[in-house]
Amino acid sequence: MSAxxxxxxxxxxxxxLRQQLHxxxxxxxxxxxQQLSGLDVKDLQNLENKLEMxxxxxxxxxxxLVTDRIQELNRKGSLMHQxxxxxxxxxxxxHQxxxxxxxxxxxxxxxxxxxxxxxxxxILNTENEDVLVNLELRQPRSVxxxxxxxxxxx
Numbered sequence: 001m002s003a004x005x006x007x008x009x010x011x012x013x014x015x016x017l018r019q020q021l022h023x024x025x026x027x028x029x030x031x032x033x034q035q036l037s038g039l040d041v042k043d044l045q046n047l048e049n050k051l052e053m054x055x056x057x058x059x060x061x062x063x064x065l066v067t068d069r070i071q072e073l074n075r076k077g078s079l080m081h082q083x084x085x086x087x088x089x090x091x092x093x094x095h096q097x098x099x100x101x102x103x104x105x106x107x108x109x110x111x112x113x114x115x116x117x118x119x120x121x122x123i124l125n126t127e128n129e130d131v132l133v134n135l136e137l138r139q140p141r142s143v144x145x146x147x148x149x150x151x152x153x154x
Contacts, residue, residue, distance in 0.1 A: 029035045
């Protein structure tokens with residue numbers, strides 16, 4: 001192919017690409033609600049249908065993302081709840097061991113049931129040593145204990 005024929009080919013290609021760009025820009029403006037004056041009712045109806053379909057797809061994608069996030073948070077919440085139950089059981093076991101040690105040291109008169117159903121611990125805040133941080137561990141709601149194990153709340 002000669003150089004002039006190749007140049008004409010590239011000029012036609014560039015013109016075609018310019019026209020495509022212009023059409024895409026015009027279509028984008030129409031989708032944004034601009035430059036609608038030249039459209040007839042059928043064109044406006046087609047544009048409205050395209051926008052409604054796009055909006056439906058966007059809502060479906062958003063709903064799927066929200067549903068996935070909810071499922072992930074529910075899974076994490078369930079894992080945290082299970083971990084809370086395990087930690088409560090460990091603290092309860094340590095408490096029972098503590099009672100046994102007290103019984104061995106002080107004899108059989110040691111109260112086996114604490115006065116409260118919560119275990120409290122105080123630690124110093126490392127950032128501000130004047131502030132005491134109180135932590136409480138409460139029995140998880142779903143763990144049920146029989147009445148002989150339930151600590152008195154009085």
